[in-house]
Amino acid sequence: MKQILALHTGGTISMTADDSGAMSPSATNPLLDANPALGARVSLTTEDIFNVPSPHMTPKLMLQLTKRIERAEAEGIDGVVITHGTDTLEETAYFLDLTLGSTIPIVVTGAMRSSNEIGSDGLYNFQTAIQTAASEGAKGKGVLVVMNDEIHTARYVTKTHTTNVATFRTPTFGPVGLVTHDSVRFFQELINQETSNIDHVVDNVFMLKAFAGMDSTMFDMLPDNTNGLVIEALGAGNLPPATLDGVQRLINRDIPVVLVSRCFNGVAEPVYDYEGGGVQLKKMGVIFCQGLNGQKARIKLIVGLSNGKSKEELAHYMDNAIS
Numbered sequence: 096m097k098q099i100l101a102l103h104t105g106g107t108i109s110m111t112a113d114d115s116g117a118m119s120p121s122a123t124n125p126l127l128d129a130n131p132a133l134g135a136r137v138s139l140t141t142e143d144i145f146n147v148p149s150p151h152m153t154p155k156l157m158l159q160l161t162k163r164i165e166r167a168e169a170e171g172i173d174g175v176v177i178t179h180g181t182d183t184l185e186e187t188a189y190f191l192d193l194t195l196g197s198t199i200p201i202v203v204t205g206a207m208r209s210s211n212e213i214g215s216d217g218l219y220n221f222q223t224a225i226q227t228a229a230s231e232g233a234k235g236k237g238v239l240v241v242m243n244d245e246i247h248t249a250r251y252v253t254k255t256h257t258t259n260v261a262t263f264r265t266p267t268f269g270p271v272g273l274v275t276h277d278s279v280r281f282f283q284e285l286i287n288q289e290t291s292n293i294d295h296v297v298d299n300v301f302m303l304k305a306f307a308g309m310d311s312t313m314f315d316m317l318p319d320n321t322n323g324l325v326i327e328a329l330g331a332g333n334l335p336p337a338t339l340d341g342v343q344r345l346i347n348r349d350i351p352v353v354l355v356s357r358c359f360n361g362v363a364e365p366v367y368d369y370e371g372g373g374v375q376l377k378k379m380g381v382i383f384c385q386g387l388n389g390q391k392a393r394i395k396l397i398v399g400l401s402n403g404k405s406k407e408e409l410a411h412y413m414d415n416a417i418s
């Protein structure tokens with residue numbers, strides 16, 4: 096029988112709603128007593144590692160999770176399920192993906208409705224996540240996110256809706272698999288990527304979103320101890336001309352400036368050669384990061400910096416999200 100470890104971290108999946116409908120963390124995690132139907136097929140051990148709403152999640156807590164999973168793997172566990180709030184689920188899942196060299200299935204899940212709400216999706220998602228973690232097909236696929244019957248990669252999945260249970264989507268590429276009543280099917284191969292063994296996380300890595308009429312004000316306000324910046328740029332990867340002096344000043348301070356697109360689909364590439372266009376940004380030393388959204392690129396930049404990568408290594412690492 097497969098040994099599956101469930102690590103509960105909090106989020107709506109572990110919350111209860113009061114009479115007014117307001118949700119908050121339950122004193123006792125409702126998932127601890129849950130018997131998600133697979134009880135007879137897998138041996139499930141559960142642990143409340145944290146009990147936080149996911150807006151309280153930090154890279155430091157993410158690193159604690161990495162270390163806990165590494166220990167579990169060394170102890171011979173066959174698969175791990177992490178339950179998590181959905182707001183920052185994609186960031187934790189991607190952090191784990193970048194820092195765990197695991198070949199056992201690692202599956203992250205959550206819920207949009209609290210445990211005592213009508214139509215609660217928590218127990219169901221927990222069950223399908225366990226099903227996936229116990230499947231042979233999920234081995235060696237990196238960290239997966241299972242929600243609403245779909246299997247997504249941690250690298251590309253994102254929360255797209257504030258309340259809908261079908262909120263997790265993978266723009267551009269689509270999900271990699273499907274969980275049915277009695278099967279776990281994969282229909283896309285994931286291209287492998289580098290994982291980094293880190294023992295600390297750097298802080299002060301910031302993110303700014305570009306907008307029409309933006310100037311250098313926000314760039315110049317970044318503190319002296321800034322370690323990195325991700326810009327969600329316009330379209331294929333362009334910025335308003337008035338931002339360029341501010342961006343250049345950051346690059347002159349040797350702060351890595353990484354660019355993704357604020358578009359929901361597609362990748363950022365240096366294609367335009369007008370003032371503020373991607374071709375010019377690339378020449379200035381801005382690092383283009385293809386295929387990741389802003390919050391994922393920020394997690395990747397934190398991991399790369401924490402891994403002590405040189406300027407050149409970092410540029411290659413950040414550039415290399417698709418291949």
Ligand SMILES: NC(=O)C[C@H](N)C(=O)O
Pocket residue numbers: 105106107108147148149150179180181182183205206207208
């Ligand atoms: N559905 C959820 O889990 C949302 C919640 N605010 C959280 O991320 O903790």
